[in-house]
Amino acid sequence: MLIKNFFISLSQNQLLNSLAKKYGTKLGARTIIAGTNIEEMIQSVKELNHHGISATVDNLGEFVFVKKEAIEAKKQIIRVIEAIYNNNADAHISLKPTQLGLDINYDFCLNNLKEIVEVASNYNIFINFDMEDNSHLQSSFDLIDELSNEYNNIGTVIQAYFFQSEDNIKKYKNYRLRIVKGAYKEPENIAYQDKKDIDRNFIQLIEYHLLNGKYTSIATHDHHIINHVKKFVKENNITKEKFEFQMLYGFRKDLQLQLASEGFHFCTYVPFGSDWYGYFMRRLVERPENINLIFRQAFNKRTNILIGIGVGAILLGRHSKKSK
Numbered sequence: 001m002l003i004k005n006f007f008i009s010l011s012q013n014q015l016l017n018s019l020a021k022k023y024g025t026k027l028g029a030r031t032i033i034a035g036t037n038i039e040e041m042i043q044s045v046k047e048l049n050h051h052g053i054s055a056t057v058d059n060l061g062e063f064v065f066v067k068k069e070a071i072e073a074k075k076q077i078i079r080v081i082e083a084i085y086n087n088n089a090d091a092h093i094s095l096k097p098t099q100l101g102l103d104i105n106y107d108f109c110l111n112n113l114k115e116i117v118e119v120a121s122n123y124n125i126f127i128n129f130d131m132e133d134n135s136h137l138q139s140s141f142d143l144i145d146e147l148s149n150e151y152n153n154i155g156t157v158i159q160a161y162f163f164q165s166e167d168n169i170k171k172y173k174n175y176r177l178r179i180v181k182g183a184y185k186e187p188e189n190i191a192y193q194d195k196k197d198i199d200r201n202f203i204q205l206i207e208y209h210l211l212n213g214k215y216t217s218i219a220t221h222d223h224h225i226i227n228h229v230k231k232f233v234k235e236n237n238i239t240k241e242k243f244e245f246q247m248l249y250g251f252r253k254d255l256q257l258q259l260a261s262e263g264f265h266f267c268t269y270v271p272f273g274s275d276w277y278g279y280f281m282r283r284l285v286e287r288p289e290n291i292n293l294i295f296r297q298a299f300n301k302r303t304n305i306l307i308g309i310g311v312g313a314i315l316l317g318r319h320s321k322k323s324k
């Protein structure tokens with residue numbers, strides 16, 4: 001818990017974020033980020049497609065408070081949609097409403113999203129609204145409700161740690177839903193804290209949507225959950241067309257390939273761009289061992305959390321000396 005809290009506080013550090021943007025790829029972020037530009041991302045997606053794996057592409061960035069940045073993000077996402085179409089890639093989009101201005105103004109964000117969803121709809125490309133922390137939960141669902149009046153190429157995420165997800169999975173059962181455990185630190189009056197409770201609710205939500213809902217994306221690296229789902233779909237005669245497994249780019253690659261080769265629909269979450277710091281820090285909060293993935297490439301040997309902390313501290317020290 002101490003380590004988790006440590007990484008959560010690091011994840012909110014603006015200084016480390018800007019340093020990560022500068023030095024990130026040198027430190028090995030490329031292992032978990034599919035490039036910094038659209039060309040590299042498309043190449044990564046095509047490689048996945050070659051193995052029978054589809055992709056959900058995330059133009060990295062979140063918690064944007066400047067209108068100009070939100071507009072640039074919108075334009076970039078539209079360029080991504082066009083690149084997916086022009087390259088005939090098997091991919092759709094994942095986006096975060098806070099990158100499109102949800103913290104600036106609700107209507108401004110809605111209009112940005114409308115433009116994106118409209119372009120995607122013309123190309124028959126699906127848009128998934130990632131779910132962020134609880135302070136954006138209701139407004140994100142409101143955006144989805146409004147956009148659903150005009151478009152049917154959208155879906156979202158249900159986070160198993162929230163008590164209210166049981167109601168939401170029923171309310172949104174006619175949507176394509178990604179079901180996850182939940183990646184943010186949430187207070188105990190609204191969210192389960194204990195892994196056992198989160199796992200139990202995760203399984204219940206998955207089973208409900210598999211039996212009653214539209215398409216289900218089961219997004220987890222947890223082989224216990226995956227094995228449970230495999231058994232459940234078999235027992236309930238749920239066909240492979242009704243669901244897919246999802247994992248993040250660079251994580252458990254062997255298992256990704258194995259599931260695809262077993263004939264399951266598999267979709268990899270493909271983040272790209274330079275704004276990778278918050279994304280990566282959440283991966284450390286979930287599983288501190290993930291530090292190995294990124295630093296292994298930089299140091300060419302097995303490393304541990306201490307190295308990550310050390311590098312962060314050195315970079316921070318260097319920067320503060322410079323700025324003095």
Ligand SMILES: Cc1cc2nc3c(=O)[nH]c(=O)nc-3n(C[C@H](O)[C@H](O)[C@H](O)COP(=O)(O)OP(=O)(O)OC[C@H]3O[C@@H](n4cnc5c(N)ncnc54)[C@H](O)[C@@H]3O)c2cc1C
Pocket residue numbers: 129130131132157159180181182183184219220221222223224246247248251252268269286287
């Ligand atoms: C495709 C995708 C999209 C997501 N979208 C969102 C979102 O929109 N909003 C949100 O809040 N969260 C999102 N998440 C994050 C999610 O909520 C979890 O925080 C994250 O997936 C960690 O939980 P887990 O189920 O993967 O397994 P964990 O609970 O982290 O791990 C359970 C067990 O699985 C095994 N395991 C896990 N990872 C590994 C590994 N790398 N190598 C070996 N074994 C491993 C270990 O045995 C571990 O004990 C997303 C996750 C994925 C995969």
